[in-house]
Amino acid sequence: ATPMSVMVGVGKAAEHGILIRNGDALQQAGRLTTIVLDKTGTVTQGKPAVTAIVPVPGMAAGTVLQWAASLEAGSEHPLAEAIVAKARESGLSWPAATQFQAVAGHGVHGQVEGAHVRLGNSKFMEDHGIDCKPLRSEAERQAAGAATPMYLAANGKLAGIIAVADPVKADSQQAIERLRQLGIRVVMLTGDNAATAHAVAAKVGISEVMAEVLPQDKDKQVAELMRHGEIVGMVGDGINDAPALARADVGFAIGTGTDVAIESADITLMSGSLNGVANAIAISRATVRNIK
Ligand code: ADP
Ligand code: MG
Numbered sequence: 250a251t252p253m254s255v256m257v258g259v260g261k262a263a264e265h266g267i268l269i270r271n272g273d274a275l276q277q278a279g280r281l282t283t284i285v286l287d288k289t290g291t292v293t294q295g296k297p298a299v300t301a302i303v304p305v306p307g308m309a310a311g312t313v314l315q316w317a318a319s320l321e322a323g324s325e326h327p328l329a330e331a332i333v334a335k336a337r338e339s340g341l342s343w344p345a346a347t348q349f350q351a352v353a354g355h356g357v358h359g360q361v362e363g364a365h366v367r368l369g370n371s372k373f374m375e376d377h378g379i380d381c382k383p384l385r386s387e388a389e390r391q392a393a394g395a396a397t398p399m400y401l402a403a404n405g406k407l408a409g410i411i412a413v414a415d416p417v418k419a420d421s422q423q424a425i426e427r428l429r430q431l432g433i434r435v436v437m438l439t440g441d442n443a444a445t446a447h448a449v450a451a452k453v454g455i456s457e458v459m460a461e462v463l464p465q466d467k468d469k470q471v472a473e474l475m476r477h478g479e480i481v482g483m484v485g486d487g488i489n490d491a492p493a494l495a496r497a498d499v500g501f502a503i504g505t506g507t508d509v510a511i512e513s514a515d516i517t518l519m520s521g522s523l524n525g526v527a528n529a530i531a532i533s534r535a536t537v538r539n540i541k
Contacts, residue, residue, distance in 0.1 A: 255272035256272070258532055258536030265528050267517075268516065275532070276537060277499050278499050278532075278533035279530055280533075281433060281498065282434060283435075283481050285436045285481060285493070285497070286484050287437075287438055287493075288437055288446060288449060289439065289486075289487070290505075291503055292455075293416060293417050294417070297415035298334070300396050300414045310409065313401050314341060315336065315341050316343075316401060316403060316408070317332045317336070318333050318335075319343045319345065320361065327415070344362050346361050347360045352373065354461075354462075355369045355373035361403075365403070367402045368402075374400045374407070379402045379407055384409070391410070391412035394448065395445060396412040397413050397442070398411070398445075399412070418523070420524055424526065431530055437455045438470055438471075438483075439459070440461065440463060443460040446460035467493040468493040472496055480498050481499075482498065483500050484501040484523065485510055488507050488510065499516060501515070501517075501529070503521050504520065505521045
C-alpha cells in the first residue's frame with residue numbers, strides 16, 4: 250500500500266465517523282476473518298433496565314429490591330445502575346451496605362442491617378452453597394426471553410430473583426448480516442450466562458457464542474481464535490474489554506464506551522453502530538485493491 254492511498258483511506262473512514270489510529274490498522278481491517286463482539290454496550294444498547302422481581306413465597310418484592318439496591322449502590326456495573334434506578338423509581342430508600350465486595354463475573358455481597366446479602370449469577374450462589382432450585386425455572390424463563398436473571402440471598406437463603414434486560418441496538422442485526430456478506434465469521438463474547446447470551450445472539454442473527462467468560466479471560470478467547478489461524482477483530486466498549494481489544498489483530502472501540510477501551514483500540518467507531526465495523530472493512534479492502 251502506498252502511503253498516499255492509505256492516507257486517503259484513513260480520511261475516507263474519518264468522514265464516516267471511523268477514527269483509525271494508523272495505516273497498519275486500516276490495512277489489517279480488510280484481512281480480518283473473524284469479528285468478536287462484546288455483548289453489553291456493543292451488540293446491545295448498554296442501557297439495562299429491571300424487567301421482573303420475583304421473591305420466594307413469603308418474601309416481599311420491595312424487600313428484595315431494597316436489599317439489592319443497598320449492595321449495588323457500591324457497584325459501577327451496568328446491572329447495578331439498573332437496580333438502583335428501579336429502587337429510586339419505586340420510591341424506596343435503602344441503607345448502605347457495609348463490608349461490600351464485588352466479585353468480577355459473579356456478583357456482589359455485603360452486610361445490610363445485620364443480614365449478609367449476596368446478589369449475582371447462579372455460579373456465585375452455587376459456589377456459596379445457596380440452593381436456587383425454588384426459582385430456577387423462573388430464572389430460565391427470564392433468560393430465554395433475553396433478560397439476565399440475578400439471584401439474591403440473605404443469610405445463605407434464597408430470597409428472590411431480579412431480571413434485567415438490555416435491548417439490542419436498532420441496527421445490530423443489519424450490521425451483522427453485512428459482516429457475514431463480507432465473508433466474516435461473527436462470534437459474541439460475554440460474561441453473562443449461556444441462555445441469556447444465546448437469546449440475545451438469536452435476536453441479531455449470531456449463532457456462535459462464548460458465554461460465562463470471566464472478565465480476565467476475554468483476551469485469552471481472542472488469542473485462542475488467533476492461534477487457530479483466524480485474523481481477529483474485537484469490538485468492545487468496557488474496561489473489561491481493554492485487554493482483548495489490545496490482543497486482537499484489530500481492536501474496535503465503541504465511541505460512547507469507556508476511555509480505557511478507546512485507548513486500547515486501533516479504531517474508534519464514533520457513532521457506536523456496528524455498521525462502522527463493516528464500513529471500516531469495506532474501506533480497507535477498497536484501499537488495498539487500489540494499490541495492488
Ligand atoms: P458482561 O460481560 O456482561 O459485562 P460480567 O463479566 O461483568 O458480564 O458479569 C457476568 C455476570 O456476573 C453478570 O451477568 C451477573 O450475573 C454477574 N454480576 C457481575 N457483576 C454483578 C453485579 N454488580 N451485580 C449483580 N450481578 C453481577
Ligand atoms: Mg460491554
